[in-house]
Every structure is written in C-alpha cells, then in structure tokens.
Amino acid sequence: MSKIALITGATAGFGLATARIFAKNGLNLIITGRRNERLLDLQKELVALFNVKVLPLCFDVRHQKAVEQNLGNLSAEWSHVDILVNNAGLAAGFSTIDNGNLEDWETMIDTNLKGLLYVSRTILPGMKARRSGHVVNIGSIAGKETYRFGNVYCATKHAVDSLTKAMRIDLLPFNIKVTGICPGAAETEFSLVRYKGDADKANSVYKGFEPLVAQDIAEIIWFAVNRPWHVNLNDIVVTPTAQANAFYIEKANN
Ligand code: NDP
Numbered sequence: 213m214s215k216i217a218l219i220t221g222a223t224a225g226f227g228l229a230t231a232r233i234f235a236k237n238g239l240n241l242i243i244t245g246r247r248n249e250r251l252l253d254l255q256k257e258l259v260a261l262f263n264v265k266v267l268p269l270c271f272d273v274r275h276q277k278a279v280e281q282n283l284g285n286l287s288a289e290w291s292h293v294d295i296l297v298n299n300a301g302l303a304a305g306f307s308t309i310d311n312g313n314l315e316d317w318e319t320m321i322d323t324n325l326k327g328l329l330y331v332s333r334t335i336l337p338g339m340k341a342r343r344s345g346h347v348v349n350i351g352s353i354a355g356k357e358t359y360r361f362g363n364v365y366c367a368t369k370h371a372v373d374s375l376t377k378a379m380r381i382d383l384l385p386f387n388i389k390v391t392g393i394c395p396g397a398a399e400t401e402f403s404l405v406r407y408k409g410d411a412d413k414a415n416s417v418y419k420g421f422e423p424l425v426a427q428d429i430a431e432i433i434w435f436a437v438n439r440p441w442h443v444n445l446n447d448i449v450v451t452p453t454a455q456a457n458a459f460y461i462e463k464a465n466n
Pocket residue numbers: 220221222223224225226227244245246247271272273274299300301302303323327350351352353394395396397398399400401402403405426
C-alpha cells in the first residue's frame with residue numbers, strides 16, 4: 213500500500229517542491245494551504261504526471277476549528293497518515309522589537325507555532341495508535357540563532373526547535389520518528405511575504421550569492437523520510453555554501 217504524506221503549506225516553496233518529489237516517488241498526498249486554486253492545480257498536475265492520489269484541503273492553520281474540521285475527521289482512505297511535514301509558516305516584517313507590528317506578531321506566532329501544534333495534535337493520535345509515523349518539522353537557522361530585526365520570527369522558530377525535541381521525547385515510546393530541518397537562506401516566496409509584496413526588497417536578499425532553492429530542501433526531506441526504520445535524522449541545519457550561519461553570508465558585492 214502506498215504511503216500517505218500530509219504536507220502543510222504545499223502551495224509554494226518547500227511544501228510545493230516536497231509534494232512534487234513525494235508524488236514522483238509514488239506517495240499519496242494530502243496537500244494544504246490557503247490558496248485553493250494552487251492546491252487544485254497541483255492536484256491535477258500530480259495526478260496526471262504520477263498517477264497518485266491527492267487530497268487538497270484549503271484552510272488556514274491558524275484556525276484551530278478549521279484544522280480540526282479538515283484533518284480531524286479524515287475518511288478511512290486518508291486517515292492513515294504516515295508522514296506529516298509541518299511546513300506552513302512565514303516571517304512578517306523586519307524591525308526592532310519596539311517597532312514591531314502587532315498583527316505581524318500574531319500572524320507569525322499563530323501560524324508557525326500554534327498552527328504546527330494544532331495540525332500535529334490532530335494527526336499524532338493516529339500515528340500513536342498505529343505505532344508508526346514520521347513527523348518532519350521545518351524550523352530554520354532563525355531557530356538556532358537570533359539575528360537583528362528577526363526577533364519574533366526567530367522566537368517562533370526557536371519554539372519550533374524546542375517542540376521538535378519535545379515531540380521526539382513524547383513520541384519515543386510509540387515508534388514515531390521526529391526530524392527537524394533548519395534551512396538558511398532559500399529563495400522562495402518567503403522574502404516576498406516577509407516584505408509584504410515588495411519584490412525589490414525580497415530580491416535583494418538573494419543578490420550576490422547562490423541561495424538554496426526549494427528543491428534542495430525537498431530532496432533533504434525526501435532523504436530524511438527514506439532512511440531505514442532504525443535510523444532517525446534528528447536535526448538538519450542546511451545553508452547555502454555561501455552562508456556560514458544566520459550572520460555571515462559571503463556576497464559578491466560585499
Ligand atoms: P513560501 O512563502 O514559499 O511558502 C509558505 C507556505 O506556507 C505556502 O504554501 C503558504 O500557503 C503556507 N502558509 C503560510 N501561512 C499559512 C497559513 N496561515 N495557513 C496555511 N498555510 C500557510 O515559504 P517557504 O517555502 O520558504 O517556507 C516554508 C517554511 O520554511 C516556513 O515555515 C518558513 O518559515 C521556513 N523556512 C524558510 C526559509 C527560507 O529562507 N525560505 C528558511 C528556513 C525556514 P498559502 O499562502 O497558500 O496559505
């Protein structure tokens with residue numbers, strides 16, 4: 213029987229690339245996000261190309277009731293989720309903490325932290341009952357180091373790092389793997405979202421060096437979920453070759 217993977221935030225970036233690589237390898241997929249048209253297009257694409265089953269679910273991970281309605285009552289065909297990729301997330305804004313925008317704070321905390329918790333809480337009981345499953349949480353180097361103007365985003369990703377460790381402990385007796393993947397600078401829609409649609413600012417983040425792309429992360433996720441069952445990758449920090457950590461990127465125009 214084909215495995216089932218649930219990928220949150222599959223309408224763009226890492227989630228979209230992961231959906232493609234999973235489908236190419238024959239996994240059936242539950243794909244989520246708020247942009248329904250993109251979900252439906254992706255469903256069509258993956259079914260046509262790879263003949264897998266794809267269930268698109270359009271909802272906002274910030275809304276606990278919506279998470280519960282969409283994921284809490286999956287049909288028998290879909291309820292056996294083998295792999296959960298907690299990927300949906302974002303940064304909003306870039307400023308000192310005293311200048312922080314309250315709405316941005318709520319958005320980041322509610323999406324990156326509470327959304328991940330709500331989704332996990334609906335899926336983990338099934339994994340526990342089956343004594344099998346793999347959770348992949350997308351953290352960030354922003355969860356390893358705190359950089360200037362990153363305050364609340366960094367705090368949410370530090371929290372994700374902590375929850376990844378906590379899940380690994382809590383789920384240990386149930387044969388469930390938990391992997392944290394913490395990327396550095398990757399060119400996706402991430403910076404466009406962080407800078408509220410300002411394409412010049414977003415593009416400038418990746419000027420002068422070769423950033424990661426979504427496919428790089430998708431390949432690492434695929435590798436992580438394909439180790440023999442006795443092997444678990446706990447924590448993967450991955451940066452572009454031009455990036456040492458959250459503070460140092462070697463840029464051509466430096
Ligand atoms: P993108 O902006 O390209 O993709 C983000 C995805 O998250 C989209 O599919 C979006 O879907 C979904 N999403 C955002 N908010 C919500 C929400 N409230 N409810 C449901 N889905 C939501 O960014 P990336 O692919 O780069 O980011 C993916 C993850 O990787 C994030 O957690 C991010 O923090 C993390 N990350 C990114 C890095 C980077 O440099 N790009 C580096 C390290 C970590 P939709 O808008 O349709 O809802």
